[in-house]
Amino acid sequence: MLLNSVVILVREVLEAALLLSILMSLTINTGLRRDWWLWAVPLGLLGAILYAAQLGRMAELFDGVGQEIFNALSQILICLLLPAAMVGFIHRHFVGDAKGKPLYLLAIGITVLAMLREGAEIYLYLSAFLGVPEWRSSLYAGSAIGFGLGFSVGALFYYWLRSFSKERALLVMSALSAMVAAGMSLQACKMLIQADWLPDGEAWDTSQFLAEDGVAGQLLYALAGYEATPAPVQVWSYAAVFFGSLLIQYGYFYRMKKRSVAGV
Amino acid sequence: MRIAVLSNRVGRWSLGLVMMLVCSAVFAAKPVFELEIKNHLFEPSTLKIPANTKIKLMVYNRDRTPEEFESYELNREKVILGGQKAVIFIGPLEPGRYPYFGEFNPKTAQGEIVAE
Numbered sequence: 001m002l003l004n005s006v007v008i009l010v011r012e013v014l015e016a017a018l019l020l021s022i023l024m025s026l027t028i029n030t031g032l033r034r035d036w037w038l039w040a041v042p043l044g045l046l047g048a049i050l051y052a053a054q055l056g057r058m059a060e061l062f063d064g065v066g067q068e069i070f071n072a073l074s075q076i077l078i079c080l081l082l083p084a085a086m087v088g089f090i091h092r093h094f095v096g097d098a099k100g101k102p103l104y105l106l107a108i109g110i111t112v113l114a115m116l117r118e119g120a121e122i123y124l125y126l127s128a129f130l131g132v133p134e135w136r137s138s139l140y141a142g143s144a145i146g147f148g149l150g151f152s153v154g155a156l157f158y159y160w161l162r163s164f165s166k167e168r169a170l171l172v173m174s175a176l177s178a179m180v181a182a183g184m185s186l187q188a189c190k191m192l193i194q195a196d197w198l199p200d201g202e203a204w205d206t207s208q209f210l211a212e213d214g215v216a217g218q219l220l221y222a223l224a225g226y227e228a229t230p231a232p233v234q235v236w237s238y239a240a241v242f243f244g245s246l247l248i249q250y251g252y253f254y255r256m257k258k259r260s261v262a263g264v
Numbered sequence: 265m266r267i268a269v270l271s272n273r274v275g276r277w278s279l280g281l282v283m284m285l286v287c288s289a290v291f292a293a294k295p296v297f298e299l300e301i302k303n304h305l306f307e308p309s310t311l312k313i314p315a316n317t318k319i320k321l322m323v324y325n326r327d328r329t330p331e332e333f334e335s336y337e338l339n340r341e342k343v344i345l346g347g348q349k350a351v352i353f354i355g356p357l358e359p360g361r362y363p364y365f366g367e368f369n370p371k372t373a374q375g376e377i378v379a380e
Contacts, residue, residue: 004370056345064351067342121332121343125368128329128346194340196318196353212336229339 001129002138008125009146012118014222016044017154019114019180022173023085023107025161029169030092032100040111047112048119052127055120065195072195074113075188081110082181083245086174087252093170094256153219174249176223182242183225189234190227201231294320294353299375301325301344304366306375315359315379321352331373335364338377355379 020041024034058066085106092098126143129135164172192198207228211217220226225238297319300307304327313319325331328346335341338357344350357379366373 004368008367055343056348059345059348059350064349065353067350124330124343124345129368190339194342194352196320200318200353200355202358207336227339228336231339 001135002142005125005139005142006146006149009122009143010149011218011222012122013147013150014153014218016111016114016118017150018157018223020111021154021158021161022176022180023111025158025169026085026089026173027103027107028162029166030089030103031096032092032103036104036107037111040108041115043108044112044115045119047116049123051116052120052123055124062195065197068191068195069197071117072188072191074116075184075191078110078113078184079181079188079241081106081113082177082184083248085110086177086245086249090170090174090249090253090256093166094260170253171250174253175246178242178245178249179224181245182238183221183223185237185241186225186227186230186234189231189237193231193233198233199231201233202229203232203235205229294318296320296322299323301327301331301366301373303327304329304331304369304372306364306366306373309375310378311375312378312380313355313357316356318353318355321354322349323352324349330368332367333364334367335362335377337362338364340364341367 020037024037027036028034055067058070060066062069085103088098088103088106092100092103122143126139130139161169161173189198193200205228210220210226210228212221212226212228217226217228227234230238295314295317297311297313299311299321301323311321323333323342323344325344325346325348330343330345332341332343333350333352338354340352340354342350342352354377357377359380361376361378363374363376365375
């Protein structure tokens with residue numbers, strides 16, 4: 001029970017922690033405050049508990065695949081909002097007095113969406129098994145360790161991102177957020193395949209080289225949506241979202257840079 | 265006159281659409297297989313399904329606690345609340361063995377799907 005709760009917590013916390021550290025370094029880099037997380041995290045927790053409470057009802061919708069559809073929907077939303085936020089941060093970097101409020105709202109919205117599914121899973125797991133007295137202490141210890149691990153990796157990542165110069169950090173984070181967005185689209189496709197809304201298949205199998213359930217596999221899954229045996233439709237959507245958002249973000253970055261250089 | 269033509273056209277299109285949906289629903293009847301979760305165990309722990317066929321897997325969670333059906337080999341994960349059932353579409357699969365487990369009780373809740 002101890003090891004299992006560590007694994008569950010790490011897996012679920014890691015994804016949100018990485019996203020949160022990207023968004024937090026973006027707000028700081030563009031001269032905004034970082035205390036928006038004080039809104040985002042409690043709202044995310046609240047959302048996760050509501051999500052968990054409604055899961056039974058949601059699961060029955062769409063002929064029994066409601067869970068998949070709602071999960072996919074939240075992932076597709078992140079896929080769309082993340083590049084939008086990135087463009088907003090790039091804009092603010094070059095136009096210093098651009099409004100910060102929409103960016104705060106986007107950062108909070110994305111964090112809440114990222115916490116919904118994973119948070120609901122943790123909540124369901126803990127609330128079900130904390131009731132068993134002999135498991136309680138190992139559940140608490142395991143969760144603390146798991147949460148701590150996920151949080152530490154997120155913090156390390158945050159300070160790594162903060163170590164770049166402002167402009168380079170924007171470029172690095174553009175690439176990272178394109179990866180996260182693409183990973184989300186890959187997961188959304190996985191859900192829609194499971195619901196039989198999209199066709200299944202196997203584009204390749206890299207489980208021999210990098211197992212999904214290993215440490216490196218889990219990290220890569222959280223950051224880039226790694227899957228050892230993706231379906232063709234997952235590969236295509238990953239490529240489309242990754243290159244699409246990269247193109248938009250980098251295109252906007254260099255256009256603004258050119259303009260700012262010309263302005264000086 | 266124009267409206268009549270238009271509504272006629274809309275009617276014809278929607279009739280076609282309805283027929284298409286009905287047909288696809290009829291032809292899409294996939295073989296159904298069932299699994300049960302009892303005392304954090306999957307029953308049966310080995311489930312044989314036809315290879316190269318999409319199937320509809322019904323998982324009944326008879327426990328009071330939730331479970332997450334998870335498989336890296338099948339690329340599937342779904343939370344099933346206590347006392348509820350879940351629909352999971354699987355395949356078409358190449359012949360082979362595909363292990364799955366319950367993420368909340370991975371020590372006991374293990375099984376595999378054999379496609380042949």
